[in-house]
Amino acid sequence: MSWEDLWPLLVNGTLETLYMVGLAALFTVLIGLPLGVLLFISRRQGLVPMPRLNAVLGAVINTGRSLPFIVLLIALIPFTRLLVGTTLGSTAAIVPITIGAFPFFARLTENALDEVDYGRIEAVLSMGGSVWHVIAKALLPEALPALLAATTLTIVMLIGFSSMAGVIGGGGLGDLAIRYGYQRFNDQIMVGTVLILVLMVQAVQMGGDRLVRSLAHRR
Secondary structure (H helix, E strand, O other), rough: OHHHHHHHHHHHHHHHHHHHHHHHHHHHHHHHHHHHHHHHHHOOOOOHHHHHHHHHHHHHHHHHHHHOOHHHHOOOHHHHHHHHHOOOHHHHHHHHHHHHHHOOOOOHHHHHHOOOHHHHHHHHHHOOOOOHHHHHHHHHHHHHHHHHHHHHHHHHHHHHHHHHHHHHHHHHHHHHHHHHOOOOOOOHHHHOOOOOOOOHHHHHHHHHHHHHHOOOOOO
C-alpha cells in the first residue's frame, strides 16, 4: 500500500479516535465526578451519612471496574443499539467506552477527595456553610490537582478502550489496525496505528502532568 493510500486512512482513524475519546471523557467526568463526590459524602462518617446508599453505589462501581472491557463491549451491544440505533461506528462505541470508564473515574474522585485536609471542611462548616458549600468551596478546589491527575489517567485508559472497540467495528485506529493491519497483514497500517496511539498517550500524559504541576505550584 502506497503512502498516498495509507495517509488518508491514518488521518481518518486518528480523527475518529479523538472524537470517541473526547466525548467519552466528557461523559465520564460528568457521570463519574458526582458519583465520586456522593461516595465520599455518604460514608458512615461522611458529611451526609447514608450507609445503605454508599454500599449500593460502591457495589455497582466495583462491579463495573471488575468487568473486562472486551466482555462489557459485547454485553452492551443490545443497550448500545437501543440508545443510538446501531452498534457500529465511533458514535456507538462511545456508549460502552463511557460505561466502562466512569466507575474507574468515580473511585479516583473519591480517593482524590480523601486527600483534602479535613480542617478545610470544618472551617466551612464552622462558618455556617452547607454541604454544597463544602463541596464547592473546599472539596473540589482543594482536590483539583488530584482530580486533574485522575482525569489524565482516565483519558489514557479511554485511548486504550477506543482501540479495543475496533473489535466490534467501533471505528478509529483500533478498527483500522484490525481490518487493515491484522486481517490484511498490512504491517504499515499496524505500525502506523501503534505509533499514533503511543504519541497520543504521551501527549495526554505530558500535558496532564504539566497542568497538575502548575496547579500544585500555585498552591
